[in-house]
Amino acid sequence: MVAPLRRGLRAGPATPPDQNPPAPPPAAAGQEEIRRQNLGAVLRYVHVHGPTSRAELTSRLGLNRSTIGTLAADLVASGLVSEDVPTTARRAGRPSLVVTPRSERVYAHAVSIEPHRLRAARVGLGGHILHLRESPRAPGTALLDTIDDLVALLRAMPHDPGADTVCAGGAVAVADTARDEDGAVPAALDAALGTAEPDRPGFVAGDMADLAALAEHTRGVAAGIADLLYLYGDVGISAGIVTGGRLITGHDGHSGKVGHMVVNPHGHRCVCGSRGCWDTEAGTTALLRRAGAPAGTSPLAVVRAAALGGTAARDALYGVADWLGFGVANLVNVFNPDVVVFGGNLREVYAAGAATVRRRLDTMALPASREHLQLRAGALGADAPLIGAAEIAFENLLTDPLNGVVAG
Amino acid sequence: MVAPLRRGLRAGPATPPDQNPPAPPPAAAGQEEIRRQNLGAVLRYVHVHGPTSRAELTSRLGLNRSTIGTLAADLVASGLVSEDVPTTARRAGRPSLVVTPRSERVYAHAVSIEPHRLRAARVGLGGHILHLRESPRAPGTALLDTIDDLVALLRAMPHDPGADTVCAGGAVAVADTARDEDGAVPAALDAALGTAEPDRPGFVAGDMADLAALAEHTRGVAAGIADLLYLYGDVGISAGIVTGGRLITGHDGHSGKVGHMVVNPHGHRCVCGSRGCWDTEAGTTALLRRAGAPAGTSPLAVVRAAALGGTAARDALYGVADWLGFGVANLVNVFNPDVVVFGGNLREVYAAGAATVRRRLDTMALPASREHLQLRAGALGADAPLIGAAEIAFENLLTDPLNGVVAG
Numbered sequence: 001m002v003a004p005l006r007r008g009l010r011a012g013p014a015t016p017p018d019q020n021p022p023a024p025p026p027a028a029a030g031q032e033e034i035r036r037q038n039l040g041a042v043l044r045y046v047h048v049h050g051p052t053s054r055a056e057l058t059s060r061l062g063l064n065r066s067t068i069g070t071l072a073a074d075l076v077a078s079g080l081v082s083e084d085v086p087t088t089a090r091r092a093g094r095p096s097l098v099v100t101p102r103s104e105r106v107y108a109h110a111v112s113i114e115p116h117r118l119r120a121a122r123v124g125l126g127g128h129i130l131h132l133r134e135s136p137r138a139p140g141t142a143l144l145d146t147i148d149d150l151v152a153l154l155r156a157m158p159h160d161p162g163a164d165t166v167c168a169g170g171a172v173a174v175a176d177t178a179r180d181e182d183g184a185v186p187a188a189l190d191a192a193l194g195t196a197e198p199d200r201p202g203f204v205a206g207d208m209a210d211l212a213a214l215a216e217h218t219r220g221v222a223a224g225i226a227d228l229l230y231l232y233g234d235v236g237i238s239a240g241i242v243t244g245g246r247l248i249t250g251h252d253g254h255s256g257k258v259g260h261m262v263v264n265p266h267g268h269r270c271v272c273g274s275r276g277c278w279d280t281e282a283g284t285t286a287l288l289r290r291a292g293a294p295a296g297t298s299p300l301a302v303v304r305a306a307a308l309g310g311t312a313a314r315d316a317l318y319g320v321a322d323w324l325g326f327g328v329a330n331l332v333n334v335f336n337p338d339v340v341v342f343g344g345n346l347r348e349v350y351a352a353g354a355a356t357v358r359r360r361l362d363t364m365a366l367p368a369s370r371e372h373l374q375l376r377a378g379a380l381g382a383d384a385p386l387i388g389a390a391e392i393a394f395e396n397l398l399t400d401p402l403n404g405v406v407a408g
Numbered sequence: 409m410v411a412p413l414r415r416g417l418r419a420g421p422a423t424p425p426d427q428n429p430p431a432p433p434p435a436a437a438g439q440e441e442i443r444r445q446n447l448g449a450v451l452r453y454v455h456v457h458g459p460t461s462r463a464e465l466t467s468r469l470g471l472n473r474s475t476i477g478t479l480a481a482d483l484v485a486s487g488l489v490s491e492d493v494p495t496t497a498r499r500a501g502r503p504s505l506v507v508t509p510r511s512e513r514v515y516a517h518a519v520s521i522e523p524h525r526l527r528a529a530r531v532g533l534g535g536h537i538l539h540l541r542e543s544p545r546a547p548g549t550a551l552l553d554t555i556d557d558l559v560a561l562l563r564a565m566p567h568d569p570g571a572d573t574v575c576a577g578g579a580v581a582v583a584d585t586a587r588d589e590d591g592a593v594p595a596a597l598d599a600a601l602g603t604a605e606p607d608r609p610g611f612v613a614g615d616m617a618d619l620a621a622l623a624e625h626t627r628g629v630a631a632g633i634a635d636l637l638y639l640y641g642d643v644g645i646s647a648g649i650v651t652g653g654r655l656i657t658g659h660d661g662h663s664g665k666v667g668h669m670v671v672n673p674h675g676h677r678c679v680c681g682s683r684g685c686w687d688t689e690a691g692t693t694a695l696l697r698r699a700g701a702p703a704g705t706s707p708l709a710v711v712r713a714a715a716l717g718g719t720a721a722r723d724a725l726y727g728v729a730d731w732l733g734f735g736v737a738n739l740v741n742v743f744n745p746d747v748v749v750f751g752g753n754l755r756e757v758y759a760a761g762a763a764t765v766r767r768r769l770d771t772m773a774l775p776a777s778r779e780h781l782q783l784r785a786g787a788l789g790a791d792a793p794l795i796g797a798a799e800i801a802f803e804n805l806l807t808d809p810l811n812g813v814v815a816g
Contacts, residue, residue: 056525226659227658227659239742243656243657243658243663244649244654244656244657246652246654248651248652248656248743249651249652249744250635250651250744250745251634251635251745251746251777251780252744252777252779252780253744254744254746254775254776254777255651255742255743256742257741257742257744257774258741258742258778260669260741260774261738261741261742262734262737262738262772263670263673264673265671265672265734266674272774273771274771274772308543326670326673329670330669330670330738331668331742333665334647334663334664334665334666334669334739334742335656335658335663336657336658336659336660336661336662336663336665337658337659338659341734363681363682364670364682366662366665366668366680367663368660369658369659369660369662369665371632372659372660373494400482
């Protein structure tokens with residue numbers, strides 16, 4: 001069985017905060033422990049990079065050929081990967097077998113609670129969405145009042161009772177985990193789905209922006225990038241921040257509330273009580289206010305109107321893009337990231353106003369931090385939070401591949 | 409010998425950026441490697457925590473009693489620690505020997521290049537400053553033009569040629585490592601001091617705020633705190649940022665340039681070209697401008713004048729403290745730290761204006777992030793950058809204690 005993650009776990013590296021000094025490794029790290037770590041390394045590699053030959057695994061993981069062969073055979077026997085002769089052998093001699101994650105068999109549940117909709121996906125090992133269901137969410141519905149609808153979405157997934165599938169766990173992305181302090185949402189999902197028993201992989205929760213950042217960092221536009229600032233636009237703006245290859249969470253998981261940096265002390269009043277928060281100058285409310293559009297209008301409608309030449313929409317878009325660049329410049333001076341990724345509805349705002357964003361950045365960010373900086377629209381689009389949720393749901397399996405998975 | 413650290417290394421965790429997937433440990437991690445790690449864990453523990461009984465080391469490090477005894481004996485034999493019968497035995501029975509770092513014998517060189525002075529210290533294992541020398545620096549002197557004076561300070565340290573001392577390495581704190589891109593300063597110190605040979609522990613460089621943050625995190629007011637924002641005030645304001653127990657550095661080591669966040673779009677022109685940077689509203693120039701003091705006045709003179717009841721000085725101090733709180737609030741919303749530490753000349757500004765800083769924070773920081781937040785003046789004062797420099801200078805020794813140290 002997969003040991004259930006702690007309920008309410010937030011997205012982030014599995015390592016605990018630095019203890020001074022770090023505890024040394026057990027004096028007798030057994031062969032079993034080393035095998036477990038090596039199995040995890042092989043499974044994680046193919047999960048992240050896709051089908052990989054034994055030869056490449058040997059060179060990438062620094063293990064010898066026969067060890068890789070044994071590990072791959074163990075993973076095949078457990079039903080987590082398949083091994084196949086490559087369809088195109090490039091060189092003479094016996095081709096190296098290709099190790100492929102069994103995406104259709106091994107999956108995680110990923111759920112997102114967004115302001116206007118609920119989504120549930122089955123994500124296969126390897127990070128591919130196998131099935132996706134969505135339903136509307138009445139604005140303002142309390143988190144726990146969405147549970148019945150979420151369960152209905154999960155139960156509506158195609159399911160062949162005879163199929164030999166296994167579920168590695170589940171995770172739910174919420175816009176602000178601060179509103180779910182006690183992990184009430186994953187606990188309620190576990191209760192409704194019967195995954196609350198200790199021997200069943202249960203649900204965990206993560207912040208929407210953090211999970212989307214994790215997805216783009218693992219297999220999206222920022223794959224392999226160590227210092228990444230991911231900006232997620234929804235009603236407001238929040239950030240998933242990766243520094244030195246690690247997602248930061250802050251003292252209580254509240255880091256990344258960048259929408260409440262005050263950028264304009266003489267600006268508009270924010271729901272938080274401050275004046276001139278980045279949200280009020282560059283968020284959805286700012287775009288609608290500037291465009292004269294009624295509350296509730298989709299920000300994408302304004303972006304489209306601007307593309308069609310609507311003057312008010314274009315002025316609104318460029319005004320917001322300028323403030324977007326303003327806040328990005330401040331964060332770039334603080335973090336010195338390699339890449340800033342725009343996600344959620346900021347993906348379209350950035351795409352339409354990129355020149356304005358860059359112009360503001362070039363006047364405000366320090367040269368040393370902006371010279372090598374890349375600005376990018378997210379590659380995974382609206383699926384990023386679901387794919388990121390699956391990453392944390394798969395974590396136990398990737399850490400200890402043979403310690404069982406339960407039939408799904 | 410201590411393997412020299414890479415020249416120009418910036419302060420920061422020794423771990424490389426996350427590679428996806430992490431390489432597994434070597435399949436046959438030898439007993440020697442485990443012994444090396446355990447020796448490092450014992451030496452690091454007493455370096456950070458001071459004299460510690462074998463019994464406490466046994467429980468803190470999770471190793472058995474006889475292993476601790478062997479490790480301690482090896483460290484004694486190498487001259488890195490001493491073992492003594494405790495002066496006050498609290499319980500009946502044979503007392504547990506106390507392991508103490510040999511601070512007077514094993515030391516590191518720590519150097520800081522500050523705007524108005526140069527300092528050099530010999531810091532003993534355990535983090536105590538043994539000797540400290542300083543000389544003035546003419547404002548604007550180029551970094552490399554300070555080398556001769558630094559070398560003179562280092563050579564002026566008391567030195568008993570017959571004493572059995574060993575030097576573990578050296579580190580230099582500079583206000584902005586961006587100005588020393590190629591590690592020119594540590595390389596020049598190595599050349600002048602004869603520490604450039606591969607078998608001698610050489611100098612490394614780190615950012616002033618980063619090193620001060622590391623010192624307060626290791627043995628100061630934020631000891632053991634995982635999420636720490638350290639604000640260092642000098643001519644401007646910069647930050648050393650620890651999240652999840654790790655110092656962040658950004659893509660090229662330029663993170664923490666918080667003084668160039670724009671907080672007031674209608675504010676004063678900054679040397680960086682922007683308008684209303686945090687530096688221009690809450691830094692030294694802001695305090696002097698508001699107080700009507702001539703450029704070059706020490707900001708501490710304004711703080712003292714305010715304490716004596718000078719109206720202009722008090723107005724200046726409270727005005728600056730309000731903008732200080734403004735920027736702290738923004739950073740608290742971004743990072744959600746446990747503690748904000750004020751260092752450099754911000755230590756005195758904060759101490760005198762704490763109520764104003766806190767009031768601004770209470771109106772602008774989100775409740776979830778400010779409720780448990782502590783604001784603190786640095787405990788190590790002006791010595792923090794030197795103590796932090798010694799931390800990175802000792803790093804090789806703490807990682808591999810028995811791999812030699814050269815006579816100092």
